[in-house]
Amino acid sequence: MKASNAPHAGAAPPGGFKNKVLSVLMNRPCLSFSATLFFALVIGALGLGLGGMSVDTEGWETRGTSLADRAIQYEVWRQGNFVLPIGTPLAMGRKEDNRRRARSLLMLEDPVGAAAFDVGLFDRHQSDTHDSEDDDAGIHGHGHSHGHSGGGRRLQQAYNPAPPAGGALKACAAPFFPTDGASMDYAGVDLVLVYYNAGDLWTPEGMASVCEAEDAIMSMSGYTTWCKPHAQACAGPAPDAAINPALASTYTPTNDGGDTYSRCIPPVSYTRALMEGAGLKACGEFRTNAAVPALLDLYRAEAVKCAVKYKARDPTDQCDQTQFDPRALNAGFGPDDTAVTATRSTFKMYANGKQDPYMEWLLKKHTKGKLDVGKKGVFKVAYSTSNGGLKDRAVDAALNRDMVLSGVAVLVVLCLMWAHTGSLLLTAGGLLQILLAFPSAVFFTTTILQIKFFPFLNFIGIFVIAGVGADDCFVLYDKWIQAKSRLPPGASAADVGAKCYWDATFAMFLTSVTTAAAFVSSAVIPIAPIRVFSIFMAIMIMFDYLYDITVFAACIAFQHRLLLAAEAAPGGGRSCSLLLLDFWGWMERRPGNKGSSTDPEQQQSAKAAAAAAAGGSPAPAAG
Secondary structure (H helix, E strand, O other): OEEOOOOOOOOOOOOHHHHHHHHHHHHOHHHHHHHHHHHHHHHHHHHHHHOOOEEEOHHHHOOOOHHHHHHHHHHHHHHOOOEOOOOOEOOOOOOOOHHHHHOOEOOOOOOOOOOOOOOOHHHHHHHOOOOHHHHHHHHHOOOOOOOOOOHHHHHHHHHOOOOOHHHOOOEOOOOOOOOHHHHOOOOOOOEEEEEEOOOOOOOHHHHHHHHHHHHHHHOOOOHHHHEOEOOOOEEOOOOOOOOOHHHHOOEEEOOOOOOEEEEEOOOEOHHHHHHHHHOOOOOOHHHHOOOHHHHHHHHHHHHHHHHHHHHOOOOOHHHHHOOOOHHHOEOOOEOOEOOOOEEEEEEOEOOOOOHHHHHHHHHHHHHOOOOOOOEOOOEEEEEEEOOOHHHHHHHHHHHHHHHHHHHHHHHHHHHHHHHHHOOHHHHHHHHHHHHHHHHHHHHHHHHHOOOOEEEHHHHHHHHHHHHHHHHHHHHHHHHHHHHHHOOOOOOOHHHHHHHHHHHHHHHHHHHHHHHHHHHHHHHHOOOHHHHHHHHHHHHHHHHHHHHHHHHHHHHHHHHHHHHHHHHHOOOOOOOHHHHHHOHHHHHHHOOOOOOOOOOHHHHHHHHHHHHHHHHOOOEEOOO
16 A cells, blocks of 8 residues: 555545645745744834834833832822923812822922932022923033022031131031032932821921931941042041931041041931921930921921912022922922921932942842831832932843743743653744744734834733643644554655644634634723733734744644654664654653564665655555
8 A cells, every 4th residue: 555645535635725735834844934934023023123112011010019119109209290281280279189289299300300400490480481391401401500509409508507717627517518519410310218198297206207217228238338428528526326326327437547537418308407407416306306396387387488489480589598399398288288298308329430330239228128218107108219210220120030930931831842742843843933923913013003002911922822822832733643643654744734734723723713802802991001912912812823833833844754764764763863853752762662663674664654755756655
C-alpha cells in the first residue's frame, strides 16, 4: 500500500482555496512563517509608531496602594485646583463643594512641573503684565526677577535677622534666612508634604503634630547629605540635641574644633514661622506655651484678610509682611470658613548634579514608609518632590515589580506548553504567536478604529492572551498528534494536515469568536478604560487566532519534517536534535526503555519515508 499526498479515506476533500492554503502551509512552512511574521511586524510597527496612542495610567496609579494614598495623592493637590480657561482657581469665590475646596490648595500652581522659584501670585500680579495663562511661565521660568519676594520667601522671612556687621559668623542659635540662590529649586527636587484633615490644623495640637512630622523628616538617615545647605556656616554651639534633636541633627561640624557648623535650611512652613514668632525651641512647646493660642488667632485673622485680597487680586505690602502664602492654605480658607484644613511644608533639597542617587534615596524612604508621617486622628499626609519626580520613580518601581510577577506568569504558561509538546520549537512558536497579537491589536485599534486612548488596563491583555493563545496551540497540536497516529508511519505533513487542519481551525474559530464576543459585550459599559479594554481584547483574540493557524501551524509542519529526518538518521531517532523537538519521544526511544525500537526494518522504512517526503513522491507504507 502506498502513502500519497492526497487525503486518506474518510477525510473530506478540501475545496480549491482550502487546498491551496493547506499546500502552502504544509509544503512550504518557512515561506508561510516568514510572510506572516513580516505582515505582523509591519502592522505592529505602524500601530506602535504612528498610531498615536496615549497611554493612561490613572487607573493603575489609584489602585489603593500606599503609592496611591501618599505619592499619587500629592498630584491631586498639585494639579487639583480645577482651573478655568482664564487661569483662575474655581475656589476663588466660585460655587464648589466643600470636599473639593478642602483638598485643593489656595494658590494656583503650575500643573506641568515644579516651581523654579519659590514665589507667590502676589509677586506675579505686581511684576507681570501677561494674561493669566502666561503667568505660570512668568513665575517658573528663568526670566523671573530675583528681586521679588514670593510666598515661599515670605514664610522664610521667619529666619531673617539683619546680616552681622563686619562679616563675622552668625551664631548657630540665631534664626536665619537663606539667600535667593538657596531658595531656588531649578531641578524640582524639593520635598513637599501636604497635611490635610477635615478639622482645623491651626490649633496647638495640630501645629505640634505638623512640627513633629517635619522633625521626623529631618531625622531620616541621609537627610543631611541631600538637604540644601545654608550659604554661610555658623559659629557654635549648635542647637541643643536634648531639646531639639531633629534640628540639631541637621548641623554638621566643618572643622576639627567643632565650633563652626554647616546647617540645612529648615522646612519652609507656617509651623516654622510660628515657632520663630513665638520663640519656641521645640515642637512640644506648641502645646505648653500659653502664648501660642493668641498668636494662632492673630495669624489666622491676618491670613483671612490676605486670602480675601488674594482672591480679589488686590495685593498689599501688609500681606507680604505677615508672611502670607496661599500655597500653604486650603482653597476654601476665608471669612466664611477660617479652618485651615490643609497646609504644607517644603524641605529644601540639593541634588548637586546627582539627581539619580538622590531620587533613589528618596524612593527607599518612600518604600520603607519613612515619608508617611501622618498622625492618626490629626491629619493625613501626601508627598512628592516639587516636580512630581518621586511619584514617577515610585510608579516605575511598582511597575517593574509588577512586570516581574507578570513575567513569571508568562513563564509558567511557556513551561506548560513545553511540558505538553516536549518541543522548544513549538514553545517558541507559541510565544511568538502570542506576542505578535498585541502590536497587531494596537494597530487595528489606533489606526483602523482611531481609538487613541490607551488605558493601562490594556497591558493586562498580554497575560490574558497568553492563556487563550496557549489553549489554541494545544487544540491544534493535539489534533495534529491524533491525525498522525491514525496515519501510517512516515506520513508527510500534507497528509497529516489534510486530516486535521481545517477541523482544528474551525473549532478554534468558534472558541475565539465566542471569547471575543464576551469581551465586546462589555463595551457597552460607559467607563472609558473598560470599554477600550473590551474592544482591544476582542481584537487581540482574533489576531491571536490568525497567527495560531498560520505561524504556529507552520512551526508544526516544519517540525514534522525535522522529526522525519531525525528518525531516518543513524541512531533510529535517538539523536540530540530529537531531544529539542520531541523530548518525550526521545525519552521513549532511549535504549532500555520499553517501547524503544532498534528493528533495522523499521529504521529502513522510516528512512525511506523521510526521503520520499523530502522528494515529494509517495512513500511506501510500513509493512
